[in-house]
Structure formats: structure tokens, C-alpha cells
Amino acid sequence: MDFLSGKHILVGVCGGIAAYKSAELVRLARAAGARVRVVMTASAAEFIGARTFQALSAEPVWRDWTDDRSGMDHIDLARWADRILVAPATADRLARLAQGRADDLLGAICLASQAPLMLAPSMNQAMWRNPATQDNLALLRRRGARICGPGEGEQACGDVGPGRMLEPGVLVQMLTDSFRNGALAGLKVVVTAGPTREALDPVRYLSNRSSGKMGYAAAVAAREAGAEVALVSGPVALPAPAGVALTRVETAQDMLEATLPLARACDIFIAAAAVADYRPATTAAQKLKRQAGGRTLALEPAADVLATVAAMPRPPFCVGFAAETDDNLQHHAHKKRLSKGIDMVAANRVGPGVGFDSDENTLLLVWEGGQTMLEQDTKTRLGVRLIECIADRFRARQTTTESHAEHTTENTR
Ligand code: CTP
Numbered sequence: 001m002d003f004l005s006g007k008h009i010l011v012g013v014c015g016g017i018a019a020y021k022s023a024e025l026v027r028l029a030r031a032a033g034a035r036v037r038v039v040m041t042a043s044a045a046e047f048i049g050a051r052t053f054q055a056l057s058a059e060p061v062w063r064d065w066t067d068d069r070s071g072m073d074h075i076d077l078a079r080w081a082d083r084i085l086v087a088p089a090t091a092d093r094l095a096r097l098a099q100g101r102a103d104d105l106l107g108a109i110c111l112a113s114q115a116p117l118m119l120a121p122s123m124n125q126a127m128w129r130n131p132a133t134q135d136n137l138a139l140l141r142r143r144g145a146r147i148c149g150p151g152e153g154e155q156a157c158g159d160v161g162p163g164r165m166l167e168p169g170v171l172v173q174m175l176t177d178s179f180r181n182g183a184l185a186g187l188k189v190v191v192t193a194g195p196t197r198e199a200l201d202p203v204r205y206l207s208n209r210s211s212g213k214m215g216y217a218a219a220v221a222a223r224e225a226g227a228e229v230a231l232v233s234g235p236v237a238l239p240a241p242a243g244v245a246l247t248r249v250e251t252a253q254d255m256l257e258a259t260l261p262l263a264r265a266c267d268i269f270i271a272a273a274a275v276a277d278y279r280p281a282t283t284a285a286q287k288l289k290r291q292a293g294g295r296t297l298a299l300e301p302a303a304d305v306l307a308t309v310a311a312m313p314r315p316p317f318c319v320g321f322a323a324e325t326d327d328n329l330q331h332h333a334h335k336k337r338l339s340k341g342i343d344m345v346a347a348n349r350v351g352p353g354v355g356f357d358s359d360e361n362t363l364l365l366v367w368e369g370g371q372t373m374l375e376q377d378t379k380t381r382l383g384v385r386l387i388e389c390i391a392d393r394f395r396a397r398q399t400t401t402e403s404h405a406e407h408t409t410e411n412t413r
Contacts, residue, residue, distance in 0.1 A: 015043025125161025217383030
């Protein structure tokens with residue numbers, strides 16, 4: 001099957017020596033059945049002519065704001081694209097994209113588009129290795145951009161190392177693969193992430209150290225696996241992931257109200273949020289004044305989002321997280337799965353330097369009759385492995401439910 005057939009590919013061409021390879025990229029993508037439109041930056045025009053792309057794409061070529069004929073072309077192109085592939089993506093372009101700048105047409109389109117963004121870096125090896133470039137890449141990756149390459153080898157400047165743009169054929173293959181059905185294609189996934197805040201008074205609240213990184217990574221990985229993803233997030237310092245429907249909330253009660261309608265219509269629910277177990281029994285309307293002696297806070301249970309979803313008449317496949325500070329992870333994980341009545345628990349140790357607030361984690365996944373350990377890795381990669389495992393278990397549960405239904409029907413005949 002031709003996955004690129006009829007797809008809208010917007011190719012952003014920046015000013016690098018590899019720009020000549022983008023002509024072949026456009027030709028191959030069209031040969032694979034895609035519709036291709038090219039947006040060039042001003043400096044790209046110093047390396048290759050717009051007419052080349054016009055002829056190869058059989059579409060107009062956009063270079064700068066004067067080509068934004070309707071004044072809304074940048075929005076129309078942003079909506080038109082199923083994928084945006086920036087090739088070559090220079091160091092400067094990565095920095096601009098990381099900053100979210102919209103001072104040229106390509107920047108504005110990337111900012112306005114919900115389409116997955118693929119970047120094919122091309123630059124000198126020292127520029128590639130520079131921490132500034134690497135930080136920009138890490139930020140773009142966290143926001144959901146896919147970094148394609150670069151390759152290694154001899155460079156135009158005579159250096160040898162990483163920074164060569166991938167060959168056009170490889171990039172077209174990556175485009176094709178990005179449309180292949182993923183492990184969660186056609187499924188709806190809801191993810192909660194981050195901490196909640198429970199107000200004591202207008203300026204103070206009870207909260208925890210959750211950064212939201214694990215939940216956001218799971219949401220991005222689920223989207224990349226082809227799911228339609230809704231993310232309900234407490235207050236975090238993370239950018240909204242592309243292609244994910246984000247609802248921001250503050251309290252456990254807000255999270256429950258935002259999640260329930262989504263969870264009723266979803267297939268998989270991943271509760272990665274560190275929701276408050278307790279909230280102040282009363283919230284003072286005015287700022288609490290300092291008083292002599294101590295102060296005792298009365299707390300009451302907060303809404304349990306996961307337990308409420310798991311108790312619905314036809315619950316989705318539910319995954320809960322367990323954050324433990326002691327070593328007996330396995331015991332706690334199995335106990336929590338049973339007490340919460342859920343399909344899977346992802347348990348991790350938390351404490352100084354591990355779990356919360358950190359970029360890395362380990363996860364022990366447990367389900368009925370099985371478990372697996374996901375060894376220490378970045379939360380981004382753990383998110384991908386977590387989603388792979390959830391997809392496997394989800395299918396296994398479906399198969400069991402279907403064969404049980406068949407068995408019951410036969411017995412009642
Ligand atoms: N959870 C929730 N709503 C709450 C509390 C927890 O949805 N009010 C979810 C979390 O998102 C997580 C799981 O339930 O998936 C954690 O369960 P919980 O019993 O709160 O465990 P911990 O707080 O990790 O540990 P403890 O058992 O020590 O309270």
C-alpha cells in the first residue's frame with residue numbers, strides 16, 4: 001500500500017549546501033503519490049532557484065511574505081499540510097523553531113500548523129555538536145518534532161563528522177513510515193499529567209514535585225503510535241505537545257471534571273498525574289494571617305480521578321502510576337493494581353534525584369499474571385516503551401474479552 005498517496009507534504013527548504021538535494025526529495029515524494037508544496041527561506045534562494053521546485057512540485061513556490069498573496073497563505077498552508085518536513089534544517093532554523101519565531105513565512109507556518117514536524121538537520125559537525133544546537137533539538141523533540149538524521153561523513157567544508165542531511169530517498173521513506181498505522185491507530189487515549197494544586201487561601205496551595213514529563217512523554221508516544229490523544233494537565237512548565245488536545249487544570253476536582261467526559265469515550269486511560277490525595281477542608285477567602293503558635297490544617301480526601309474512571313460501567317483500559325519511596329516496588333505495584341481495580345500499574349521510585357523533577361526514570365510495569373522492568377532511560381524513550389507495552393496488553397485484553405464473549409454466546413445457544 002502506498003502510504004504517501006494523496007498526502008499533503010510541505011517541504012521547508014533553508015539556506016544550506018544540501019538544498020540541492022531537496023529537489024530530488026520533492027521529485028521522489030511526488031513520485032510516491034504525495035502532493036508537495038515548497039516554502040523556501042530567503043537564504044535558500046542563494047543555493048537553489050524557486051523555479052526548480054516549481055517545476056518539480058507542479059505547485060507555486062512560497063519564498064517570503066510577498067508570496068503570501070492572500071495575507072492568510074501562511075495559515076492556509078499550515079492547515080493544508082499533513083506533514084511539514086524542513087530539509088535542510090540549518091542550525092539557525094532549529095534555533096528559530098525552538099524559539100517559536102514567526103518572522104519569516106516558514107517560521108509562521110511551522111508555528112501555526114498542527115501537522116507533525118519533521119526536521120532533517122544539515123550543518124557543519126561542530127555546529128551540530130554545539131550545546132546550543134543540542135539544547136534546541138532537545139526542546140524541539142520534547143515538543144513532538146521528529147529529528148531525521150543527520151548522517152555522518154565528509155562535509156562540504158572538508159570536516160568529517162555528523163551533520164550531513166540524510167539522502168532524499170531515506171527522507172521519503174521516513175515520511176512514508178510516519179503515515180503507517182501505528183500500534184494505537186484508530187484508538188482514543190486520555191492521559192493525565194503533572195501535579196494538582198489545592199488552595200489553602202488565595203495565595204497558598206498544597207502540591208507536589210511532579211514535573212509532568214512522564215505523562216507528556218506518554219501522550220506524545222501515544223500520538224506517534226497513531227492514537228487520538230487528549231492530555232489533561234496540572235500546572236507544569238512544559239510546552240503543549242503538537243497534535244495532542246491539551247486541557248489545563250489546577251485542582252483534583254478540575255482534573256476529574258475535565259477527564260470524565262473524555263474517559264467515557266476513550267479506549268485507554270493513562271493516569272500519570274500526581275493528583276493530591278487530600279485537599280484543605282476549607283479554603284480561606286482571604287490570605288491567612290500569621291498567628292502565634294502553630295497551625296493545624298484540616299484535610300479531606302480529594303477526588304480520585306483514576307478510581308472514578310476505573311469504576312465506570314464500561315471502563316477503558318486503565319493504567320495507573322505508583323510513586324514509591326521505598327524499595328519494595330513489586331509488592332506495592334501488584335497491591336495497587338488490585339486495590340484500584342485497574343489493568344496495569346507503572347511503578348517507579350521517587351525521592352531526591354529520582355522520579356519527580358528528573359529527566360530519567362525506571363518503570364516497573366505490572367498486570368494480571370505478568371510484569372516487565374523498563375530499565376533507566378530518558379522519560380521520552382520510556383514513554384515510547386510504555387506505550388508499546390500498553391498496546392500489547394490492550395490487544396491481549398481485547399482478545400480475551402472477545403473469546404469470552406464467543407464462549408458465552410455458544411453456551412447460551
Ligand atoms: N490518582 C488519581 N487521583 C487521585 C490520586 C491518585 O487519579 N486523587 C492516580 C494517579 O494518577 C496514579 C495513581 O492514582 O495513577 C496513584 O495512586 P495513589 O493511590 O494516589 O498512589 P500514590 O500516591 O503513588 O501512593 P500512596 O498509595 O502511597 O498514596
